[in-house]
Amino acid sequence: xxxxxxxxxxxxxxxxxxxxxxxxxxxxxxxxxxxxxxxxxxxxxxxxxxxxxxxxxxxxxxxxxxxxxxxxxxxxxxxxxxxxxxxxxxxxxxxxxxxxxxxx
Numbered sequence: 210x211x212x213x214x215x216x217x218x219x220x221x222x223x224x225x226x227x228x229x230x231x232x233x234x235x236x237x238x239x240x241x242x243x244x245x246x247x248x249x250x251x252x253x254x255x256x257x258x259x260x261x262x263x264x265x266x267x268x269x270x271x272x273x274x275x276x277x278x279x280x281x282x283x284x285x286x287x288x289x290x291x292x293x294x295x296x297x298x299x300x301x302x303x304x305x306x307x308x309x310x311x312x313x
Contacts, residue, residue, distance in 0.1 A: 210276055219275075222282045226289065245271040267292060 211219060222228055243251075249271065253259045263269070267288040272281040 210274075215279065218279060222279065225282070226286070228282055228285075244273070246273060 245268070249259050249262065253262055263271070267285055269284055269288060270281065272278045
């Protein structure tokens with residue numbers, strides 16, 4: 210169900226950081242065979258646990274089907290980038306010097 214013009218982008222994104230999650234042995238194997246939402250419900254039975262995991266790992270809205278993966282990938286990449294910029298205390302390299310931040 211993926212348009213032919215997007216197949217290479219999907220393949221390229223699979224092993225990039227925004228699609229990866231560092232997990233140990235068994236959880237990693239279990240996760241590979243499922244969509245993220247399905248794995249999350251099994252790995253974290255309570256909604257509070259799932260919400261914490263999603264927040265702590267910059268997951269945002271998990272894709273429910275393969276056709277929405279690239280949007281999830283791009284959004285997570287941006288969330289991860291913003292978190293790193295903030296944690297490292299560096300100026301946003303995409304903003305020109307003197308440009309005011311709109312973040313609070």
